Amino acid sequence: MKELQGSLTYTVMPKLLHVIYSRADSCGVLDLQRPPVRKRFFFRNGTPVFAVSNMLSEVLGRLLVADGVISQKDYERSLRVVLGERKRHGEVLLSLGLVTQEVLNHYLDLQVRQRLWKVFSWQKGTYIYNTVDHLPEDISEFPQNPARTILNGIYLGYYPDKRLKEDLSAYMDKYLIRSQKMGRYSIRDFGLNLQERRFLESFDGTKPLSEILKGSDLLRHRIESLVLSFILTEVIKEGRSSGDVQTLLKTLQTDLERFKSMDDTELFGLKEDTKDHEKLEEAYLELSKKYRPEAFSEYQDEVRALAGEIFYYLTKRYVNLYSTQKEKEEEEREESRVNAEILFIKARSAIARRDLKEAEEILKRITRLNPLEPEYRAYLGWVGFLRDPSSFREAEAIVRQALDIKADSDSAWYFLGRILLYSGNMEKARSSFQKALRYNPWFTEALRELKLIELREALREDEKREYMDFFGFREDPISSVPSRRFFIRTEGLNKVLKGMAENLKRGGIVVYGPEGSGKTTLGFELLGIFSRKKVLAVFLLDPPHDGLPLMKAINRELGETDHTDDLDEEIHTFKRALTINMAKKGTCIIILDQAHMLRDSALKLLEGLTALRGLRVVLIGEPEILKRLEPFPSLRERIPTAYEIPPLTREETSIYILKRIEQAKGKISFTDEGIDALFEESRGLPGGINRILEKILLFYAHSASTEPVDRGCVENALRGGCPQEKRPSPSIAPREESVEPPERPSGGDMERDITIDAQKRGPLSIIFLVIALFIAGLVVGSLIGIIWWG
Numbered sequence: 008m009k010e011l012q013g014s015l016t017y018t019v020m021p022k023l024l025h026v027i028y029s030r031a032d033s034c035g036v037l038d039l040q041r042p043p044v045r046k047r048f049f050f051r052n053g054t055p056v057f058a059v060s061n062m063l064s065e066v067l068g069r070l071l072v073a074d075g076v077i078s079q080k081d082y083e084r085s086l087r088v089v090l091g092e093r094k095r096h097g098e099v100l101l102s103l104g105l106v107t108q109e110v111l112n113h114y115l116d117l118q119v120r121q122r123l124w125k126v127f128s129w130q131k132g133t134y135i136y137n138t139v140d141h142l143p144e145d146i147s148e149f150p151q152n153p154a155r156t157i158l159n160g161i162y163l164g165y166y167p168d169k170r171l172k173e174d175l176s177a178y179m180d181k182y183l184i185r186s187q188k189m190g191r192y193s194i195r196d197f198g199l200n201l202q203e204r205r206f207l208e209s210f211d212g213t214k215p216l217s218e219i220l221k222g223s224d225l226l227r228h229r230i231e232s233l234v235l236s237f238i239l240t241e242v243i244k245e246g247r248s249s250g251d252v253q254t255l256l257k258t259l260q261t262d263l264e265r266f267k268s269m270d271d272t273e274l275f276g277l278k279e280d281t282k283d284h285e286k287l288e289e290a291y292l293e294l295s296k297k298y299r300p301e302a303f304s305e306y307q308d309e310v311r312a313l314a315g316e317i318f319y320y321l322t323k324r325y326v327n328l329y330s331t332q333k334e335k336e337e338e339e340r341e342e343s344r345v346n347a348e349i350l351f352i353k354a355r356s357a358i359a360r361r362d363l364k365e366a367e368e369i370l371k372r373i374t375r376l377n378p379l380e381p382e383y384r385a386y387l388g389w390v391g392f393l394r395d396p397s398s399f400r401e402a403e404a405i406v407r408q409a410l411d412i413k414a415d416s417d418s419a420w421y422f423l424g425r426i427l428l429y430s431g432n433m434e435k436a437r438s439s440f441q442k443a444l445r446y447n448p449w450f451t452e453a454l455r456e457l458k459l460i461e462l463r464e465a466l467r468e469d470e471k472r473e474y475m476d477f478f479g480f481r482e483d484p485i486s487s488v489p490s491r492r493f494f495i496r497t498e499g500l501n502k503v504l505k506g507m508a509e510n511l512k513r514g515g516i517v518v519y520g521p522e523g524s525g526k527t528t529l530g531f532e533l534l535g536i537f538s539r540k541k542v543l544a545v546f547l548l549d550p551p552h553d554g555l556p557l558m559k560a561i562n563r564e565l566g567e568t569d570h571t572d573d574l575d576e577e578i579h580t581f582k583r584a585l586t587i588n589m590a591k592k593g594t595c596i597i598i599l600d601q602a603h604m605l606r607d608s609a610l611k612l613l614e615g616l617t618a619l620r621g622l623r624v625v626l627i628g629e630p631e632i633l634k635r636l637e638p639f640p641s642l643r644e645r646i647p648t649a650y651e652i653p654p655l656t657r658e659e660t661s662i663y664i665l666k667r668i669e670q671a672k673g674k675i676s677f678t679d680e681g682i683d684a685l686f687e688e689s690r691g692l693p694g695g696i697n698r699i700l701e702k703i704l705l706f707y708a709h710s711a712s713t714e715p716v717d718r719g720c721v722e723n724a725l726r727g728g729c730p731q732e733k734r735p736s737p738s739i740a741p742r743e744e745s746v747e748p749p750e751r752p753s754g755g756d757m758e759r760d761i762t763i764d765a766q767k768r769g770p771l772s773i774i775f776l777v778i779a780l781f782i783a784g785l786v787v788g789s790l791i792g793i794i795w796w797g
Contacts, residue, residue: 011136013322015039016292017299020126021157021166023134025240028053028153029190032138041132043379043412046122049142053191055156056148058122063348063382065122067096070114073541074592077105083352090345097147116149123156124165128415133326154196154240162232163587171231175216178234183219183243184212192240203233210243228583259313262298266320271328274321291325347373351383354390363394385409385419392426399426417447424456433460445566449593451537451544458531458546463488465548474708484671485697485704489528491535492670495662499653503529507625508536510648511596515617515624519603519632520652523694526627529652530598533625541593543584550599554608561597574612582619589621596623603628603635610635614642654691657683663696675707676715684721699725 011026018026020039027035027050035050049057063069068085071077077085077100088099097115100106106114126132142148160166185207194204202225209219216234223230237243266274275290298317350373357366370387377383388405391398403426409419424439437460443453466487475483484493496504503518510516520526530546537544545564551557558577559570565584571577585595597616599605605613617624624646626632636643655663661682668675677685689695702724703716714720 010323011134011319012326013134013319014292014295015041015126015129015132015134017296017318018134019166019170019239020123020129021161021236022239023136024055024123024153024157027136031191034139034142035136036139036142037134037136039126039129039132039134041129043381044132046126048123049146049148051142051148051150054153055119055123055151056142057146058119060122063344063351063380065118065125066348067100067114067118070118070121071100071106073539074114076110076114079352081105083349086345086349086352090349112149115147116151119149120151120156123151124160124163127160127165128167130167130170135326152196154192154236155198157239158197158232158236159590161235162229163590166235168228171235174235174238175231178238178245179217180215181245182212182214183210183216183238183245185210185243186241189242190240192242197236199233203229206230206233207237207242210237226579226583255310256313259298259310259317263313263317263320266317271324274324275328287325287328291321295321295325347377347380347383351386354386358386358390358393363390366390367394379412381409381413381416381419384412385416385422389422389425392422392429396429399430402426403430415446417443417450417453420446421450421453421456424453428456428460436460448543448566448588449541451534451540451542454544454546455531455534458534458548459488462527462548472704474704477708477711478673478675478704480671480673482671484667484673485700487694487697489531493667494528494532495659495666497653497655497659500525500529500532503650503652504532504536506648506650507533511623511625514648515626515646517602517632517636517646517649518625518627518652519630519649521629521692523692523698524652524654525693526652527600528693530600530625530627533598537596541591543588543593543595544598545596546598546600548600550601550605550609552604552606552609554612557605557609558612578615581616585619585621593621594623595621596625598625598627600627602626603630603632605635607638610639610642614639614645617642617645655686655693655696656691657686660686660689660691660696663693664700674713675704678715678717680718681716681721684718688721688725 011023015023023037027037031053032050033052035053037048037050037055039046039048044060044062046058046060046062048055068077068082072079072082081103085096085099085103085105088094088103089096092099094102097111101108101111161171194207197203199207206223206225209222214222220227220230220234225233234243271277275287275294277287277290295318298314298321350369354366354369354373357363357369367387367390370383370390374380374383374387385406388402388409391405392402403423406419406423406426409416410423413419420439420443424436424443427433427436427439437457440453440457440460443450444457447453472483474480482490482492486493507516507518518526518529527548534544534546543565545561547557547560547564551560555572555574555577558574558581562570562577562580562584565581567580567584569580588595613624613626616622618641626636626646628635630651633649636646661677664677664682664685685696685699688699699721703720706712706724707716707720
């Protein structure tokens with residue numbers, strides 16, 4: 008039996024795949040462990056063909072649900088059959104007619120590949136590789152080409168970008184040369200196009216790597232992925248060697264003999280035998296880093312072989328000392344795992360119907376049965392918080408325990424962010440949502456929370472308004488920050504949202520309405536529609552108005568940190584992110600609020616971007632956005648559908664106001680006439696309703712009034728007056744005060760003076776008028792008499 012073992016700190020997964028492939032053992036098994044995660048890969052002739060994992064997120068059923076192949080209900084139904092009939096999940100899915108054999112094979116193949124790729128990011132963990140006589144007969148083999156698996160895993164972002172750049176930095180001044188013998192690989196294995204093949208030919212030992220990278224027209228990330236893949240697979244090597252080989256060989260041989268003569272405590276520099284894993288690991292890493300094979304890549308095979316022998320010897324001694332108990336060979340019992348998954352589905356269903364007590368009881372049960380499953384623990388903390396928000400500290404501690412087990416759990420980071428947001432820790436909440444998006448770029452709910460924080464800061468609504476205490480509001484009922492607690496799905500909005508979701512499959516859309524119509528709120532609701540779908544969303548609340556700044560802002564939202572003043576380079580960066588997202592079967596959607604403010608250069612940029620596959624654009628703005636698009640026929644053609652946000656009806660206005668007051672737990676009432684006046688003045692625009700409500704609430708708080716809001720109160724508030732004050736107590740004598748007549752809204756000072764002067768002269772004017780009529784009668788009578796009598 009041949010054995011390889013060591014730490015993934017030094018031997019990354021792509022390199023390990025290359026080493027195993029180079030050995031070409033007929034059958035082999037690779038065990039990887041980064042507690043609590045365990046994975047096992049089966050190899051035939053050095054090629055990975057099958058994989059098992061103890062991570063629930065990697066099971067076949069969840070892959071099928073995530074891609075929409077089967078529904079959540081079908082998944083639950085199939086699990087019950089698996090449990091009852093003791094069959095494999097794939098067999099059950101076929102027997103129930105939920106998938107075809109072709110679809111099943113595709114996802115089993117994808118499952119092996121993704122389980123491999125997810126180890127590319129591990130920077131800690133141990134591996135043990137053994138050769139075996141034969142592979143299990145009950146596995147279905149799906150061979151993964153090592154060269155293409157390594158290249159695509161790095162290119163698609165499974166290998167951390169920061170680590171990629173660090174690894175290549177050591178080679179920037181090296182003169183690399185293509186190996187004459189590529190071992191078991193061929194150019195075809197990497198799937199290179201013509202331009203990439205020519206790039207490989209440029210490694211002739213005449214230029215350092217830095218110059219080769221500068222001279223290539225390929226996208227930067229693609230180049231870096233190719234170079235690292237070629238280095239790890241030894242397709243290219245350093246053309247120069249250095250040092251006295253014989254002296255180095257003698258030194259290494261002496262070191263190996265010396266290590267073999269030491270006991271464990273001497274070898275690792277420990278004062279006494281210890282079971283402290285961290286101290287032992289630190290000692291091992293410090294000792295073995297001098298002999299890791301990568302440090303001798305520039306030397307001849309003899310030197311590298313001896314250094315490798317020392318490294319593997321140290322690793323073996325470390326593993327034997329550290330292991331206080333042997334790793335369990337058997338996988339967790341299938342019945343227990345399936346039972347836990349079914350219970351977890353029940354818990355999530357209970358959460359959806361707000362039966363939090365039942366959900367908590369189920370989660371406590373499966374957490375006791377599976378204490379190392381982070382997803383169960385994260386949901387337990389979240390449900391505890393939903394049941395009793397005042398216990399947020401206990402909930403936070405439980406969610407953090409889940410993150411201690413699995414630091415890349417996107418749902419746990421999201422739950423933690425929501426809890427921190429409730430406790431008022433804005434910055435830590437923001438950081439948590441950012442981490443949720445880092446581990447799952449399709450997590451639109453986390454993006455929604457980040458954008459709400461951004462909007463809240465822009466509107467400066469963190470300060471408590473002065474009417475809050477008077478009315479006993481728990482939250483501001485007229486906040487401009489969108490809230491699902493306040494949102495009402497009117498018939499008109501439902502129609503718009505449904506149409507938006509359907510038409511986005513065919514192209515971009517425009518959403519328009521006047522100021523205060525709720526355009527931004529609709530953008531946030533659109534993010535909610537994308538929840539649990541493979542959507543890479545960009546949502547800019549106040550996008551830059553010009554082309555280059557807009558492209559930079561979009562890339563920044565996608566996590567790109569390297570920016571230039573070259574628009575073409577920024578577009579290339581975006582195309583790379585879009586290509587990677589499409590390779591993972593995702594869709595990219597860019598939502599731009601205030602789109603009517605975009606200048607021609609920005610619209611011209613969007614005209615080019617909308618031609619890209621896998622991208623949809625949503626423009627949200629005021630009605631003039633339609634005219635702004637007219638000079639760009641190609642853009643208008645790719646964004647064919649426009650939706651106008653309808654104003655609220657009178658009935659919807661009533662629901663809107665009363666729901667906000669009710670949800671905020673305030674004490675204020677409205678008469679029907681008061682609602683009528685609010686509707687008439689606001690024209691059914693939510694922004695207008697909020698502005699009028701703010702005036703009413705402020706005036707009522709100033710005068711300490713508790714009277715219902717009627718039409719007079721609304722009109723008085725709009726004129727800047729105060730509501731009618733409370734009647735004084737009988738024990739207090741009222742003061743006599745003169746009451747000025749209300750100012751006429753249509754007249755100015757001159758008109759008012761004329762009116763008042765006319766009122767003062769009223770009686771005298773009547774007398775003059777009577778006398779004038781009497782005299783006129785006498786004159787007319789005299790004239791008639793003269794004419795009659797001739």
